[in-house]
Amino acid sequence: MVNAVRIHEFGDIDVLKWEDIEVGDPGPGELRLRHTVIGFNFLDIAVRKGIYPVLPELPSVLGTEAAGLVEAVGEGVNGIKEGDRVAYASTFPGAYAEARLIDASQVVVLPGAISDEIAAASMLKGMTAEYLIHRCYPAKAGETALVHAAAGGVGIFLSQWLAAKGVNVIGTVGSDAKKEMILANGAAQAVNYKTENFQEVARAVTDGAGVDVVYDSVGKDHYERSIDSLRPRGYMVNFGNSSGPLPPIDSVELNVKGSLFFTKASMRFYQLSRAELEASAATLFDAIAAGDVKTVIGQRYKLEDVAMAHTDVAEGRTTGSTVFTI
Ligand SMILES: NC(=O)c1ccc[n+]([C@@H]2O[C@H](COP(=O)([O-])OP(=O)(O)OC[C@H]3O[C@@H](n4cnc5c(N)ncnc54)[C@H](OP(=O)(O)O)[C@@H]3O)[C@@H](O)[C@H]2O)c1
Structure with missing residues (x-):
């Protein structure tokens, strides 16, 4: 026993x-x-x-x-x-x-x-980061990624690894203490989403263009502002629902907001x-x-x-x- x-x-x-x-x-x-x-x-x-x-x-x-x-x-x-x-x-x-x-x-x-x-x-967390940044949306040096829950288990792997590849990482977190932590772990910008608007930061950092990709494990609470943070033909990679499930995906919205790509990714399919x-x-x-x-x-x-x-x-x-x- x-x-x-x-x-x-x-x-x-x-x-x-x-x-x-x-x-x-x-x-x-x-x-x-x-x-x-x-x-x-x-x-x-x-x-x-x-x-x-x-x-x-x-x-x-x-x-x-x-x-x-x-x-x-x-x-x-x-x-x-x-x-x-x-x-x-x-x-x-x-x-x-x-x-x-x-x-x-x-x-x-x-x-x-x-x-x-x-x-x-x-x-689990590292192999999740592996497939997300190499095989789901392979972010390239010079691109900008918005990473939610950046101080979390998967989030820290994502931020560190993207930064090592030369990707500019904007990380979101739920407290100022976590901001310090992610700045020491790959993020170039840290946003406390409880007091700051990450969509505004994403636009400001990219001179208004929008980020290339969002890696999102938070789900419901961050969805609308996430797709509003993307550049035309940008990639919305959702892989978790920590705040609750996403609303049904509106294909017309993805179209009018810039021919956006959306995926709901899962490690078992990678x-x-x-x-x-x-x-x-x-x-x-x-x-x-x-x-x-x-x-x-x-x-x-x-x-x-x-x-x-x-x-x-x-x-x-x-x-x-x-x-x-x-
Ligand atoms: N699809 C896949 O292949 C795959 C594989 C592994 C994990 N996941 C998913 O990825 C997510 C992260 O997993 P993890 O183990 O690394 O967890 P984690 O990120 O360490 O913990 C969840 C974090 O989410 C944030 N969060 C935002 N809103 C929240 C809410 N309403 N309730 C709770 N947390 C909230 C919190 O950070 P802040 O305080 O900074 O907001 C919290 O620390 C989970 O949703 C998990 O299911 C998916």
Whole structure:
């Protein structure tokens, strides 16, 4: 038996239960992992509330990102062996546990330069930044990007990495303290959207032209001003709904506001094969090793304090990545 955080129903933080669970032996194609560090993601809140589009069957262990050691290997697994240090960002929950079974195809072996803690703090958020800035809208040196929630987990990776590519980053945040933080992490301009108008800043910084791209994980609250910040034929890349879902997209509005492009991006559609997963992870690990991105771990919680972490992140009190220790 191992300790785990499970939900038996969707709802508020009181549905998070600290329980003993049986893990068992890996079946064909599976691994049993002993976690060392577990990543927290805003997505975990959506899954807990039952508003994530791909919901697990109940009861379910939450969590989609972790690092650890391979304890046992099922039949037919190639390239991963007992004792390997590995990490994953899986679409299938199960990370909030001391140990778990997982399909080996979701797991990558960690290079020596990437610690377990860095991996658990970076896999989902860093690979999200990887596909957004290289394969969704590949921003180029000299372009200007508006990045929302720039002090958040994904947001810091985006800002640092875009800046390393020579992109001019305008970051938005919900407090003045977070402004300082993003200016130290890639943003050339920082906007507290609670007291300042980011659309005006975006126009001012680009001499009225508008930004080339918006990378937006906030959703509802920032949508209208985001598309009003874009240049003609600019790209609205929405990849999250932290403030609530977007309104239905109005194609006429996209037309009259400048033949704008809109996408609702999801990591699982940028990791359609093992080759795409391995390439994304390798690009991230190389960027960390080169110093283009530096994983910022803003908070650490014990796994049994999971409810506190969910509350702090939901209320915007956190910065950078959040990890659970065991
Ligand atoms: N599509 C994908 O592939 C993909 C992959 C990973 C994550 N995501 C999404 O990306 C977003 C960021 O994930 P993360 O784990 O890195 O979280 P995070 O950015 O660390 O936390 C969310 C941040 O959003 C901001 N925010 C603005 N309005 C908010 C509101 N009404 N309620 C709560 N937060 C609000 C807060 O920052 P301020 O205080 O600065 O406003 C808060 O810190 C999430 O929506 C997540 O679901 C999508």
